[in-house]
Amino acid sequence: MQATRRQIVVGALVGGGLVLGYQLRPRKYPLPLSPGKDEVAFDAWIKLGRDGVVTVAVPQLEMGQGITTLIPQIVATELGADWRQVAVEPAPVSAHYANLALAAHWSELWMPAFSVLGSSPSGPVTGSWARDHRFMATADGMSLAAYEGPARAAAASVRALLSMAAAKRWDVDWQACQADKGFIIHGTKRLTFGELAEEAAALSPPAAPVLRPQPASESPKATPAVTPLKFPRLDLPAKVDGSFLFAGDIRLPGMVFAAIRHGPIGESELASFDKARAQGISGLISLVKGERWLAAVAHDWWAAERALTAIAPNFRGSHRADTSRIEAQLEEALLHGEAASIYQSGDTGELAQKPYALALRYDAAPALHATLETASATARLKDGKLELWLASQAPEAARRAAAEAAGVRERDTVLYPMPAGGSFDRRLEHGHAIEAAILARETGKPVQLTWSRWQEHIAGWPRTPVAAVLAAKVAPGGAITGWKARLAMPASSHEFGRRLFVGFTPAKAMADSKGEGDMLAMEGATPPYAIPDMIVEHVPTTIALPTARLRGNAHGYTAFFTESFVDELAHHSGREPLSYRVAMLGHEPRLVACLLRCATLANWDAGADASGQGLACHVIGQGRIAVIATARRDETGVRVDKIAAVADIGRIVNLDIARQQIEGGLVFGIGLALGSSTTYAEGLPEIGRIGALSLPLLADCPEITVDFIDSNAPPADPGELGVAAVAPAIANALFSATGLRFRKLPLLSEEI
Numbered sequence: 011m012q013a014t015r016r017q018i019v020v021g022a023l024v025g026g027g028l029v030l031g032y033q034l035r036p037r038k039y040p041l042p043l044s045p046g047k048d049e050v051a052f053d054a055w056i057k058l059g060r061d062g063v064v065t066v067a068v069p070q071l072e073m074g075q076g077i078t079t080l081i082p083q084i085v086a087t088e089l090g091a092d093w094r095q096v097a098v099e100p101a102p103v104s105a106h107y108a109n110l111a112l113a114a115h116w117s118e119l120w121m122p123a124f125s126v127l128g129s130s131p132s133g134p135v136t137g138s139w140a141r142d143h144r145f146m147a148t149a150d151g152m153s154l155a156a157y158e159g160p161a162r163a164a165a166a167s168v169r170a171l172l173s174m175a176a177a178k179r180w181d182v183d184w185q186a187c188q189a190d191k192g193f194i195i196h197g198t199k200r201l202t203f204g205e206l207a208e209e210a211a212a213l214s215p216p217a218a219p220v221l222r223p224q225p226a227s228e229s230p231k232a233t234p235a236v237t238p239l240k241f242p243r244l245d246l247p248a249k250v251d252g253s254f255l256f257a258g259d260i261r262l263p264g265m266v267f268a269a270i271r272h273g274p275i276g277e278s279e280l281a282s283f284d285k286a287r288a289q290g291i292s293g294l295i296s297l298v299k300g301e302r303w304l305a306a307v308a309h310d311w312w313a314a315e316r317a318l319t320a321i322a323p324n325f326r327g328s329h330r331a332d333t334s335r336i337e338a339q340l341e342e343a344l345l346h347g348e349a350a351s352i353y354q355s356g357d358t359g360e361l362a363q364k365p366y367a368l369a370l371r372y373d374a375a376p377a378l379h380a381t382l383e384t385a386s387a388t389a390r391l392k393d394g395k396l397e398l399w400l401a402s403q404a405p406e407a408a409r410r411a412a413a414e415a416a417g418v419r420e421r422d423t424v425l426y427p428m429p430a431g432g433s434f435d436r437r438l439e440h441g442h443a444i445e446a447a448i449l450a451r452e453t454g455k456p457v458q459l460t461w462s463r464w465q466e467h468i469a470g471w472p473r474t475p476v477a478a479v480l481a482a483k484v485a486p487g488g489a490i491t492g493w494k495a496r497l498a499m500p501a502s503s504h505e506f507g508r509r510l511f512v513g514f515t516p517a518k519a520m521a522d523s524k525g526e527g528d529m530l531a532m533e534g535a536t537p538p539y540a541i542p543d544m545i546v547e548h549v550p551t552t553i554a555l556p557t558a559r560l561r562g563n564a565h566g567y568t569a570f571f572t573e574s575f576v577d578e579l580a581h582h583s584g585r586e587p588l589s590y591r592v593a594m595l596g597h598e599p600r601l602v603a604c605l606l607r608c609a610t611l612a613n614w615d616a617g618a619d620a621s622g623q624g625l626a627c628h629v630i631g632q633g634r635i636a637v638i639a640t641a642r643r644d645e646t647g648v649r650v651d652k653i654a655a656v657a658d659i660g661r662i663v664n665l666d667i668a669r670q671q672i673e674g675g676l677v678f679g680i681g682l683a684l685g686s687s688t689t690y691a692e693g694l695p696e697i698g699r700i701g702a703l704s705l706p707l708l709a710d711c712p713e714i715t716v717d718f719i720d721s722n723a724p725p726a727d728p729g730e731l732g733v734a735a736v737a738p739a740i741a742n743a744l745f746s747a748t749g750l751r752f753r754k755l756p757l758l759s760e761e762i
Contacts, residue, residue, distance in 0.1 A: 039141070042104035043067055050207045052171070054106035055164035056085060062192050062204035064089065065097045069107030069157065071148040071403050071437065072100070072245060073430035074674070075729050076667040079243045083664055084158055086241075087226040088165035090189030091203070098244050100427040101146075103405045108140035111155035112147055118529060119507030131155075144406040149438060149559065151631070151727020154663065158225070158725070166219035168210070175209035176201050228665040230718040239666055245429075257428040258386040260399045262456040265388070266295060268449050269314035270305040270461060271323055272469040274693025276330030276554050277517065278302050283323035291317045298452045305445065307453055311460055330693030331555040339553050340373075340477035344498040349547035350527025353536045356543035361483070361492045368582050369481035370575060373754040374567040375687040376472035377560055378695075380703055383431025385442035385461040385470065389450035391416055396423040396447060401430035401437050407510050408440035412447035414513075434678070435559035436470055438510065464698040467688060471516070471558035474502040474531065476567050480575040483543075488583025490594065493541045495571070498549040502557040503530035503564075516556035525550050534568035534734065537576070538601060538629045539594035555690065562675075562733030565630055566682060570755055573626035573738035578751065580617075587617045587625050587742070601627055603719050604636035604656045611717055612638035612654035617746055622651070624743030628735045633726030634658040634719075637676070637735040640712075641743035647704075647758060648684055650712040650740055657716070657731055660723035668728045672716045675732025680712075681705045683737035687756050704756070 045051040048060040057065040066082040078098045086096050101107055110131040113120070117128035120139065127135045139145070169189045176194040177184035179201070186196060193200045228240070248254035273280065280299055288294055288306070293313035298305045304323040308314035387400040389412070396418040402408040405425050413423035430437050442459055449457040461469070476499040483492035504523035508514040514522060527548045535546045560566065580590040588609055595602045605627055608614075615621045627636040640652040653676055662668050685704025688697035697703060741752050754760045 039105040042102050042106055050211045052168045052211070053164050054101070054104065055161055056089070056168050058168070058203055058207045060204045060207060062092070062202045063095050063097055064091045064203065065099055066161075067101035068098055069101035069104075069146045070153045071401060071427065071430055071433065073148070073401070073403075073433040073437070075671060076243055076664065077148070077153050078245050079241065079667060080154065080663055081157055081161055082244060083241045084161045084226045085165040088162045088222055089169050090191070092192035093241055095192055096244065102427070103144050103146065103409060103425055105141040105144050107146040107157075108137070108144065109146050109152060109156045110136055110140050112149055112152040113140040113145050115150060115152060116507070116530070119503065120511045122504070122507075146406065147404040147438070149403055149435060150563070151730055154725045154727070162221055162225065163219045166221050167215040170219065171210035171213050171215050172203055172206045174213050175206040178209070225661070226663050227661050228663070229720055230662065230665060231720050241664055243667065255428065256383060256386075256431050257388065257400050258383065258458070258460060260388040260428070260458060262388065262390060265456040265458055266307050266309060266453065267311040267314055268298075268305045268307045268446075268457050268459040269311055269318055270303055270445060270459060270465055271318050272465055273302045273325035273327060274330050275468065275556070275690065276327055276693045278325045278327035278330070278693065280304055281324045281326040283321050285321065287320045287322070288317040291320065296453060298449055300445065300448065303445065305449055305459070307449060307457060315462060327693070329554045331690040332692065333689040336475060336553045336555060336690070340475060340498050340551055343549045343551040344477045344479060344496065347498060347549040347551065349496060349549045351545060352527060352529055352532045352548050353546040354544065358543065358545045361494050361543050361545050366481040366494075367484040368579055369479060370578060371753065372478045372480065372571045372574065374476040374570065375755060375759060376475045376555065376557070377566070377682055377686050377755070378467060378472050378688060378703065379434045379436040379470060379560055380681065380686055380700055380705060381430070381432040381434060381436050381466075384463055384466045385436075386459065387442045387446035388456065388458040389416075389443075389446040390456040391418065391447070391450040391454075394418065394422055396450070398423070398425045398443060398447070399428055400425070400443055400446070401428045401433065402440060402443070403433060403435065403437040404440065404510060408443045411440055411513060412443045415444040416447040416451045434561035435563070438506070438559055439471065441469060463700055467695040467698055471556040473560035473563070473566065474499045474557035475553070475555070478571050480571055482575070482579055484579065484583060488579070488585045488590065490539065490541050490579060492543040493537065494545050494547075495535050496547045496549060497532060497535060497571075498551050499531060500553055500557055501526040501528040501531060501550045503528050503559070505556065506558055520552065520556060524552050531564050532568065533563065534565035534628065534630065535572070537572045538598055538627075539576070539591070540597055541594070561678060562682070562730050565628065565730060565734035566679070566737070567755065569626065569628040569734040570737045570741070573628065573735070574741050574751075574753065577625070577738070577742045577745070588614060591625075591627065598629075600658045600719065600721070600723070601629060601634045601636070604634050604658055607717060607719065608636035608638050608654055608656040611656060611715055612640075612652070614638055617742075619749070620747060622743050622747035624739045624741065624746055626735045626738035626742060628731065630730050630734060631726055632660050632724050633728065633731050635672075635731040635735050637732070637739040639736065639739035639743045641740050642747045643744065648740070648744065650680060650710075652713045652715075653736065653739070654715045655717070655732060655735070656719065657728060658719035658721050658723070659726040659728045659731070660721050661725045662718060663725060665718070668718065669716050671728040672732045673714050675729055676714060676736050677706055677711055679733040679736035680740070682733065682755065683740050684756050684758075687759070
């Protein structure tokens with residue numbers, strides 16, 4: 011029998027639910043959502059129950075940034091839903107959710123030879139690659155840029171279908187119907203979304219969805235701090251009562267638990283171990299060895315961990331990470347290495363001629379992610395089917411790598427996305443998923459692998475160390491006429507790209523990216539100021555330490571270098587730091603507005619000696635921020651007393667979440683400014699506990715005031731801005747308080 015159009019458009023699925031397919035869904039990709047009983051699925055984004063509950067699929071990892079509220083808020087606003095009846099579920103890995111914005115931003119990682127072909131989110135190469143690879147990674151603040159448009163379009167189409175269904179009942183023009191608070195309304199008539207769901211699923215939507223004139227937005231001017239939240243976070247109640255499940259909360263019938271020991275960083279291979287040393291440890295089931303690791307499997311994790319401690323496996327190897335050697339390699343590269351030009355403008359030949367008014371050295375040590383939740387993954391391999399429960403910022407890459415490791419076909423591998431207890435880009439890597447899959451294969455049981463904090467520091471690659479020299483030429487009066495920045499570090503982003511997209515081992519990724527200029531690893535190194543002659547150089551450096559992405563990424567060190575150096579130039583020229591910056595920002599009115607508002611908010615004292623105030627500003631994409639910190643030295647080290655921040659992040663979708671993200675970024679940035687680092691000896695980190703990382707405790711957190719510029723610019727991610735700008739603000743504040751310049755991250759580390 012030939013299928014009718016109606017049979018193609020509407021079909022019964024799991025649990026008796028219905029599904030609607032239409033133009034927003036690429037025909038060659040299967041529908042990702044499975045509606046339950048009494049539910050209708052409208053494409054890849056929205057399910058609607060007969061009870062009126064609207065369930066929104068979220069294709070990004072929730073790791074505290076609030077994306078499980080932002081995307082549903084966008085849908086609810088466009089649809090006209092009642093926020094009290096909005097639910098959320100993590101979206102499965104699917105081509106429908108390809109992150110085109112991030113794919114374009116990372117084009118040099120997945121297509122290094124012809125990255126320009128993939129540099130546009132709307133380009134055919136980008137779309138084809140991202141969908142074919144089911145690329146739905148969460149990173150670099152691209153979630154709104156990637157998903158606001160598709161989510162709004164889906165919601166607008168569902169709104170139209172519900173209006174059509176109601177209009178059919180009332181015999182009126184559907185375009186005269188309104189959707190508001192979960193009802194379709196026409197005059198005095200009204201029907202709930204739930205009452206119309208099945209009828210709406212039987213209709214065909216308009217060829218092009220008609221969007222509401224105003225997208226989801228909240229104005230900082232019209233929303234005082236005491237105003238009740240219109241869109242409170244959907245994940246908050248479950249996090250408060252403990253029902254919000256993370257990867258480590260998964261429990262399966264017959265599940266066992268695993269701990270692991272990785273070899274030292276460098277060329278490491280498991281050499282020997284004596285299982286007999288673990289005799290007498292109750293609950294130990296077996297040992298599983300990998301090429302560079304040994305795992306213990308037991309009835310509980312603590313038994314597995316104690317067994318490995320008793321066994322103390324031996325690893326052989328060479329070229330191991332060592333801080334003194336790394337620093338020497340960076341020093342050599344900085345002084346004598348061949349540089350790749352990342353950016354240049356004006357007369358760069360003039361910049362090559364000395365003398366400079368000022369030339370200064372800055373450094374950043376490796377920075378650890380220090381997530382609250384260490385790596386955890388659960389795997390079950392049964393009847394040729396591999397199931398994975400883990401938090402992943404790059405779920406398809408994790409799924410494919412685990413399938414290969416377990417010897418299972420990709421189509422027989424299912425990844426159930428879990429939220430992360432903090433990530434800071436740590437969950438872009440998936441070594442723990444590979445190890446869990448191998449353990450499930452070798453034991454024949456469901457296995458939950460959890461890394462200890464010590465193992466997280468060994469195998470969770472840090473943000474790259476950097477050595478930099480910044481030099482400037484100035485005109486009489488102090489105006490900067492020439493700027494040269496030379497940064498020595500590995501091609502860190504390219505290393506990461508080869509691990510993620512090609513599946514290289516850390517050693518092979520480092521070797522393959524040797525000598526490459528890395529624009530992503532240099533983001534933010536070009537200052538926002540109007541400087542006639544400018545050159546920014548990357549000196550690719552080979553070190554025996556794999557490096558990775560971390561919240562703030564390159565901006566976390568480039569903003570520190572730039573804003574510290576600008577402050578030193580202002581002092582060198584006898585200029586007040588705020589007016590010195592503003593004079594060079596005539597082309598950047600949005601950043602100037604942030605600076606001036608922040609100065610008012612903090613009662614800026616012009617950087618007077620011993621005042622302890624320091625200023626910094628930065629630009630990331632469409633986002634701008636200015637920060638003024640008040641800091642001092644005391645018997646415990648550095649005390650940050652106050653921070654004022656003003657950000658322009660364009661149109662704000664959710665003001666409360668935006669404020670949380672700026673505040674959280676500032677506190678995270680304080681951790682990076684004052685700690686979050688370790689030295690290495692013989693391939694091992696010399697700090698193994700989170701308590702030794704000098705992270706800010708609640709008692710250490712300063713008084714924080716955050717304000718926003720009301721803006722109609724495109725939305726920008728607020729999560730990275732505070733991270734980047736706070737370290738130079740603190741460093742400049744310490745100069746004001748002490749008269750001493752600290753030019754290395756973490757601050758004061760050069761004194762040790």
